[in-house]
Amino acid sequence: MQILKWIQFVLGIGMLLAGMYIFALQVFGVFKFKYVLNRMHSAAMGDTLGIGISLVGLMILSGWNFVTLKMGLVIVFLWCASPVSSHLISRLEATTNPYLDKYCSVGEEMKEHLEKENEENEKVGEEDE
Numbered sequence: 861m862q863i864l865k866w867i868q869f870v871l872g873i874g875m876l877l878a879g880m881y882i883f884a885l886q887v888f889g890v891f892k893f894k895y896v897l898n899r900m901h902s903a904a905m906g907d908t909l910g911i912g913i914s915l916v917g918l919m920i921l922s923g924w925n926f927v928t929l930k931m932g933l934v935i936v937f938l939w940c941a942s943p944v945s946s947h948l949i950s951r952l953e954a955t956t957n958p959y960l961d962k963y964c965s966v967g968e969e970m971k972e973h974l975e976k977e978n979e980e981n982e983k984v985g986e987e988d989e
Contacts, residue, residue: 868920868921868923869921871917871920872917872918872920872921873917873921874917875913875914875916875917875920876914876917876918876921877917878913878917879910879911879912879913879914879915879917880910880914882906882909882910882913883906883910883914885906886902886903886905886906886907886910887906889902889903889906890902890903890906896953897950897953897954900946900949900950900953901946901950903946904942904943904946907938907942908938908939908942908943911935911938912935912938912939915931915932915934915935916935918931919931919932954974955974955977955978955981960974
């Protein structure tokens with residue numbers, strides 16, 4: 861019985877350390893990259909993976925109880941919300957930055973789509989006035 865507690869402890873601490881390592885890589889990526897979309901990608905991936913692994917480590921340390929269920933639900937919520945919010949912010953950057961092709965390669969189809977979207981936004985703005 862004592863051996864199982866030690867295995868649970870070592871697995872939980874190992875997962876927490878792995879989560880901390882992912883967070884350290886995320887911070888490095890956020891400060892290394894120069895362009896906002898690259899920074900956002902690093903932050904979003906690090907948040908989703910780092911928080912998930914850290915919470916799994918806490919779940920292992922906590923054992924099977926109601927708190928473990930709540931942490932599992934937090935993981936599910938974060939896995940659903942973080943990518944969506946990052947996508948919306950990056951979409952805003954892509955549609956409002958006129959110099960996007962300077963920073964990253966944008967295909968012709970995307971350029972046409974962004975120009976069309978900008979024109980539609982301008983029309984909506986003119987109608988509101």
